[in-house]
Amino acid sequence: MRNVTVVGAGKTPFGAFADQNLRSLAVTAGTKALANARTGPDAIEAFYLGNFAGPQFTSQNHLAPWISTALGMTGIPSTRFEAACASSGSAFFHAFMAVSAEIYDVVMVAGVEKMTSQPTARVTEILAGAGDSLTEVLVGSTFPSLFAMIARRHMHDFGTTREHLAAVAAKNHENGALNPDAQMRKAITLEQAMNGRPIAEPLNLYDCSLISDGAAAVVLCAADRAREFSDKPVRVMGVAQASDFVALDRKQDITTFPALRAAAHGAYGMAGVGANDIEFAELHDCFTIAEIVAMEDLGFVERGRGGFFSFEGGTRRNGEKPINASGGLKSKGHPVGATGVAQICDVVQQLRCEAGERQLKRHSLGLAQNLGGSGATCVVTILGRD
Amino acid sequence: MGVNKIRTGTVYTETVVHLAPERFAGNVPYQVIIVSLDEAGGRITARVEGERVAIDDRVVETESLNGIPTFRKS
Numbered sequence: 001m002r003n004v005t006v007v008g009a010g011k012t013p014f015g016a017f018a019d020q021n022l023r024s025l026a027v028t029a030g031t032k033a034l035a036n037a038r039t040g041p042d043a044i045e046a047f048y049l050g051n052f053a054g055p056q057f058t059s060q061n062h063l064a065p066w067i068s069t070a071l072g073m074t075g076i077p078s079t080r081f082e083a084a085c086a087s088s089g090s091a092f093f094h095a096f097m098a099v100s101a102e103i104y105d106v107v108m109v110a111g112v113e114k115m116t117s118q119p120t121a122r123v124t125e126i127l128a129g130a131g132d133s134l135t136e137v138l139v140g141s142t143f144p145s146l147f148a149m150i151a152r153r154h155m156h157d158f159g160t161t162r163e164h165l166a167a168v169a170a171k172n173h174e175n176g177a178l179n180p181d182a183q184m185r186k187a188i189t190l191e192q193a194m195n196g197r198p199i200a201e202p203l204n205l206y207d208c209s210l211i212s213d214g215a216a217a218v219v220l221c222a223a224d225r226a227r228e229f230s231d232k233p234v235r236v237m238g239v240a241q242a243s244d245f246v247a248l249d250r251k252q253d254i255t256t257f258p259a260l261r262a263a264a265h266g267a268y269g270m271a272g273v274g275a276n277d278i279e280f281a282e283l284h285d286c287f288t289i290a291e292i293v294a295m296e297d298l299g300f301v302e303r304g305r306g307g308f309f310s311f312e313g314g315t316r317r318n319g320e321k322p323i324n325a326s327g328g329l330k331s332k333g334h335p336v337g338a339t340g341v342a343q344i345c346d347v348v349q350q351l352r353c354e355a356g357e358r359q360l361k362r363h364s365l366g367l368a369q370n371l372g373g374s375g376a377t378c379v380v381t382i383l384g385r386d
Numbered sequence: 387m388g389v390n391k392i393r394t395g396t397v398y399t400e401t402v403v404h405l406a407p408e409r410f411a412g413n414v415p416y417q418v419i420i421v422s423l424d425e426a427g428g429r430i431t432a433r434v435e436g437e438r439v440a441i442d443d444r445v446v447e448t449e450s451l452n453g454i455p456t457f458r459k460s
Binding site: 120121122124125128135136137138139140141142144145148149150152153156197198199200201202203247248249250254 | 430441
């Protein structure tokens, strides 16, 4: 295994873009990542694409070569990875492994989703496809309802409150308001976050991430060649992926994600660091409760304390452990297949000290955590300055 | 599916769905639960008929609607 660096990163803004299609979004992000790495398509030896439901959202299949050729790459392996909301995290993990194993020196990982061309009920139906179609989906479970059931049980077992959930939403909106690429650049009060339209009780509109269009891309490179491409390469210190049951009712305890704990264990081990060493993180807040469970499973706080820690301000930009300084999925937006790589772009931006008003004081070691479904796939990545 | 034994259990968690997928859009709001079953062991996801239930409530299976496992408070 050799060291691997991120030498280029690029994203589209996230939002609803009627004039953009799945491919044009991915091409925009990929082109930015190449420019950021001071290189062109000829340097790329393999293309890894994360996408959850392009075929259902847009009727287009065979997405990876459809996109890579539009970026000017031909004659290289171009492959799509699908792992629900962890699709591009999974693509990143596999790309890392190939560079680390000395199969390639330079590869691109992109993630993309185009969701806003469908009405909300249809989007809800497509997203439910990340659950178990033979059991929970058959009954009428939606994605929000699965996380609502996690929230109910977390409240029951640990005393997490409705206010705690609202504090996560308000904090992420506060951060997203400062992010020029965020979909919802609007601060909200705790009271607003408490009183949104109900979606799946106890979750309301403000507990749920957004329906978004967007793409993100990074160029990965063997560490010994990093300086050819960047003056500020970022080292992938550790990365791991793990899996678990797709159906929520198969899990013994739904207030924790075993795949997240396994991926965290792997990433910490590879990086040779522990939870306390991580200075900031981008966590997968598809729903407010998911951020709370993730900070517990990553060992940032004790089990059951995530809600209290959030409510006390521990995860704000000036807090002990800043989480989602980008605004998170909640405010930045959640184009499902783009999210994993977008989180990595956000961590890279902090490490390079390019986050503008959102720049954190401590920014030498960051973590990104990408969750698929109700915990069936998880990827944890630890990044540091090279 | 073998003998149609009436299943009983305890509510492990619950939610009330207000925003449904297309095919269930006409049913909202409806309650979905995960039930810890008394016998077979294990858990299943099910709908609730009638009165709303809470965690730790006892429930009993009713006739399933269109193959959807359905329980009510016992």
